[in-house]
Structures are given as structure tokens and as C-alpha cells.
Amino acid sequence: xxxxxxxxxxxxxxxxxxxxxxxxxxxxxxxxxxxxxxxxxxxxxxxxxxxxxxxxxxxxxxxxxxxxxxxxxxxxxxxxxxxxxxxxxxxxxxxxxxxxxxxxxxxxxxxxxxxxxxxxxxxxxxxxxxxxxxxxxxxxxxxxxxxxxxxxxxxxxxxxxxxxxxxxxxxxxxxxxxxxxxxxxxxxx
Numbered sequence: 001x002x003x004x005x006x007x008x009x010x011x012x013x014x015x016x017x018x019x020x021x022x023x024x025x026x027x028x029x030x031x032x033x034x035x036x037x038x039x040x041x042x043x044x045x046x047x048x049x050x051x052x053x054x055x056x057x058x059x060x061x062x063x064x065x066x067x068x069x070x071x072x073x074x075x076x077x078x079x080x081x082x083x084x085x086x087x088x089x090x091x092x093x094x095x096x097x098x099x100x101x102x103x104x105x106x107x108x109x110x111x112x113x114x115x116x117x118x119x120x121x122x123x124x125x126x127x128x129x130x131x132x133x134x135x136x137x138x139x140x141x142x143x144x145x146x147x148x149x150x151x152x153x154x155x156x157x158x159x160x161x162x163x164x165x166x167x168x169x170x171x172x173x174x175x176x177x178x179x180x181x182x183x184x185x186x187x188x189x
């Protein structure tokens with residue numbers, strides 16, 4: 001078989017009419033958005049290194065509580081960075097074009113079965129994780145509520161807790177709707 005002979009198992013792509021071609025090609029307008037998220041990822045790397053340096057240089061000055069808060073901030077940056085990777089890689093693969101990573105040793109396991117539903121659930125879970133870290137930091141800092149030293153208010157803590165619960169309920173709702181839309185086991189359409 002020569003290089004110009006098409007592979008027998010792959011049919012030639014069907015030529016699209018102009019309007020469907022324009023509509024289908026419009027997916028590439030998302031490319032600058034994903035590149036922008038890559039730039040944002042770079043900003044988070046800089047923020048992480050800055051906070052890590054702050055932790056290292058003040059490790060003998062900080063109390064255990066201050067160190068815990070900085071470490072939680074570092075975890076928060078990592079989780080947001082993970083969320084960015086899921087959106088960049090999963091969104092590009094789902095909505096723009098295949099990355100062609102099949103067989104690559106570093107291909108993320110979740111990418112082989114990603115679709116819009118899986119991506120929504122993964123994003124919802126990542127947002128809950130990020131919200132959990134923020135809420136944990138708030139609860140740790142809430143000790144300053146009684147003394148009046150902190151910047152938190154009881155109302156602010158209450159609203160953060162309510163918003164976190166709404167995130168959890170939203171994720172449950174997304175997963176439930178996704179499950180309802182799946183055919184029962186063994187039934188194929």
C-alpha cells in the first residue's frame with residue numbers, strides 16, 4: 001500500500017456543504033480560550049512558587065496554624081490547577097479536536113472515556129474539592145470570630161457553608177440526571 005492510498009478500514013471523510021462546514025469549523029473559535037487557560041495555568045504556577053517561597057522563608061516565624069493555612073492555600077492552588085487541566089485537555093478533546101494521545105504513556109486514564117457528561121461530573125467534583133479547601137480554611141480561621149481579630153463574619157461563614165452545600169447538591173443533581181440519561185445495563189439503542 002502506498003502513502004497516497006487510503007487505509008481500507010477508514011472511509012474518506014464526507015465533504016460538507018458550506019453552511020455545515022462553517023458551523024462545524026466554528027469550534028476552532030474556542031482555541032484562544034484554551035490557550036488563555038494555559039496562560040492562567042502559568043500564573044497559578046507562579047502563585048504556587050511565590051506561596052511556597054513565602055512558607056519556606058517564614059517557616060521558623062510562623063505558628064503551626066499559619067503554616068497549615070499556607071499549606072491549605074498551596075493545596076487550593078494545585079486543585080484549581082487540576083481543574084484547569086481537566087477543562088483544557090478534556091474540553092479541547094470533547095469540543096474542538098482529538099489530541100491523538102492513544103498509546104502515549106502519559107495519557108490521562110480519564111481521557112480515554114471523556115465526553116461532555118463525564119467532564120461535567122469531574123468538574124463538579126473538582127469544584128466541590130476546591131470549595132472544601134476554602135471552607136476548611138474558613139473554619140480554621142473562624143476561631144478569630146470571637147476575638148474580633150479576623151476578617152470573617154458569622155454571616156460570611158454561614159454563606160460559605162450554604163454555597164458549599166449548593167455545590168454538593170448540584171453535583172448530585174448532575175450525576176443523577178446523567179444516570180437517568182444512560183440506558184440500563186445490557187440495553188443498547
